[in-house]
Amino acid sequence: MTVLRAQGITKVYGGVTALAHGAISVEAGSVHALLGENGAGKSTLVKVLSGAIRPDAGTLSLDGRPVSFHDTADAVRHGVAVVSQELNLFPDLDVLANLYPLREPRRGPFLNRRAMVAAARPILSRLGLEVDLRTLVGDLSLGQRQLVEIARALIAEPRVLVLDEPTSALDRSGSDRLLGILRVLREQRVGVVFVSHILEEVMQLCDTITVLRDGQAVLMGADRADLSIDDVVTAMLGPRSARSPEPVESAVPPSPDGPPGGDLRLEAVTVDGVLSDVGLRVPAGEIVGVTGLAGSGHLAVLELVAGLRRPTRGTVRLPGDRPVPRGLRRAIAAGVAVVSGDRRGRGLMLDKPLWENIGQVRAIGLRRDGVIVRRSALRARARGHVERLRIRCRDVEQRTGLLSGGNQQKVVLAKWLDASPAVLLLDDPTRGVDVGAKAEIHELIRAAAGDGAVVLLASTDLDELTTLCDRVLVFHRGKIAARLSGEELDQHAIVFISNTGGRQ
Ligand SMILES: Nc1ncnc2c1ncn2[C@@H]1O[C@H](COP(=O)(O)OP(=O)(O)OP(=O)(O)O)[C@@H](O)[C@H]1O
Ligand SMILES: [Mg+2]
Structure with a gap:
């Protein structure tokens, strides 16, 4: 069942086409890998899915109905949460405050600290993040900050979770824990979009694959079982002749x-x-x-x-x-x-x-x-x-x-x-x-x-x-x-x- 679908997404920045007719459909209970070389347009598509930017053209639909997100908070209210590549945290606020950036009205405006702590604890311990919730985020290591950002997305209990290179700052045990959590979410029917350059990791986890090259989708929702890592790399880089000549x-x-x-x-x-x-x-x-x-x-x-x-x-x-x-x-x-x-x-x-x-x-x-x-x-x-x-x-x-x-x-x-x-x-x-x-x-x-x-x-x-x-x-x-x-x-x-x- 398709939860979130993007079609014909185009985004141009001052003459540079970051994404041309990009598309992806996110199925419930499935992990969709979004791959491509540096600058291929992955984060641009992620930002469109999560309401961080508006595309120049193209549409989003949620449960088959057209939707547009005003901003990331609006996307979260619609059940779409993102872990962004360039972490979006407030370094001067403590961990707990960062986990609840928007006090969602549906949970009541007076969400108290004790309730917030109680909800955060199990998620943090599943992620293996053992820090005092009053620690300032600016004092955490990069890996710990990454985990805070992941925890924040999980606390929102999204139906669609989009992760842009979530394991790039994590050590092996941190990555393993996260992959374990994503497997559980998949069983709980969450739709996951996963961006990573660590292909072995992606291929182990995902069900479908979309590959972008120069802002265009060259593989769209292909079945993972039909592809080897070699196939994916070839799709990412393009045929040999099309690649830039060997550097002198x-x-x-x-x-x-x-x-x-x-x-x-x-x-x-x-x-x-x-x-x-x-x-x-x-x-x-x-x-x-x-x-x-x-x-x-x-x-x-x-x-x-x-x-x-x-x-x-x-x-x-x-x-x-x-x-x-x-x-x-x-x-x-x-x-x-x-x-x-x-x-x-x-x-x-x-x-x-x-x-x-x-x-x-x-x-x-x-x-x-x-x-x-x-x-x-x-x-x-x-x-x-x-x-x-x-x-x-x-x-x-x-x-x-x-x-x-x-x-x-x-x-x-x-x-x-x-x-x-x-x-x-x-x-x-x-x-x-x-x-x-x-x-x-x-x-x-x-x-x-x-x-x-x-x-x-x-x-x-x-x-x-x-x-x-x-x-x-x-x-x-x-x-x-x-x-x-x-x-x-x-x-x-x-x-x-x-x-x-x-x-x-
Ligand atoms: N705000 C912006 N202004 C101008 N150009 C931009 C902007 N954001 C992205 N771009 C350009 O759009 C293209 C796609 O960028 P994007 O961040 O989507 O790549 P990516 O696939 O996520 O790469 P990476 O693997 O390095 O994260 C790049 O050429 C980038 O320089
Ligand atoms: Mg990126």
Whole structure:
């Protein structure tokens, strides 16, 4: 039974067609995957379904009757709730207030705090979010904020639940819990629309698939059972001949000042309550993965090298045997790059053009050396990155905030790689990036290592860890439980040791 149907949806932004005649029908008790490359139009369709934007053309119908939503609150009143890609939470309000942004009249205007808490508790515990409801949302981690947004949608008890990359900020156990919840909702006859770049996950869960390419539906409500992951990828990228030509090697001119080379070293490093007596050495040119369950200490290693945290005991030395300066800013000046998948938290200037963002880090370095930075040169370099990473944009003058989520993440990468860092710290660098661009980004990371950078990679994507890293250090309770390389480096070993510390 079709609950919500969109037909002929078109949305044009200043000459760019984000979506042309997009369509999707959401069935009760079924999960519909909405897939496509970065910038294909997925979030645009999601925003139309959830009342966040009005389409230029096209219609929505609910239970067979035409409907139009004034805004997202109106959609919620009609039983359509959304978990948006760029989380829409109030950082200055506490968790509870965020869970009830609109006091719905049908539940009574005087919904009291105790009733709200009672309704929220079971949902939060099913999601595995254990926080005090009075915590300010701004103080939560990205993964926790994602769970708050999901909980908010679930509390509305929607008939149609639309999730735009809901697991991109979650670790494995968080994703598994969410997928479990979606399976239960499906049994309860809820219609689910699920946007994700993690194709294995989608294919396990969904019943039907719609694929968008360049704003057009190339697969519409196809039966999942008839398709392999390969079929879906081909639909997303288009036939080989239609794809953009292989990027030319010289698209980005090499920067004159390469990284200095040398090892990154941690010696007997202890951070009280977080790491105990950790030692590691990463030579220039090597890509080393760090992983573990939340709180196991692997992310603290990145924070130590970035100057965001000081060791209680022990030493951390950058290549060239230099100490880590205090604070992120100085660490950046010392050649440390920090690429995080939390692009909102890591300073893109959303109202500035692409070329300014891409050239930002390098320009700061050059200016410090007294070099006059020519804008035309920055623009030209930015164009090279746009081509190489296939950043979907009008041109490098476009405001960065107008790019799709995955394309913004590519800009974050471009900006750091452009600075030829000596140490590249990556924390889920390809979160939200589509399959094609992911391979491209992995190439760029390998190239940075090849140029002599030290690379430390934390990732919730096991595939990324095993394919990209020379070695992976598995952390357990603040210690390195295993150093895996060669034959030993496989996903099973990582999961097993993360959970057990390596004991049978
Ligand atoms: N407000 C806007 N102004 C201008 N262009 C926009 C705006 N919103 C989206 N676009 C453009 O529309 C196209 C589709 O964007 P959309 O966000 O729907 O992509 P997506 O499929 O969700 O990609 P991703 O996987 O990266 O999230 C992109 O080229 C994007 O730059
Ligand atoms: Mg999107």
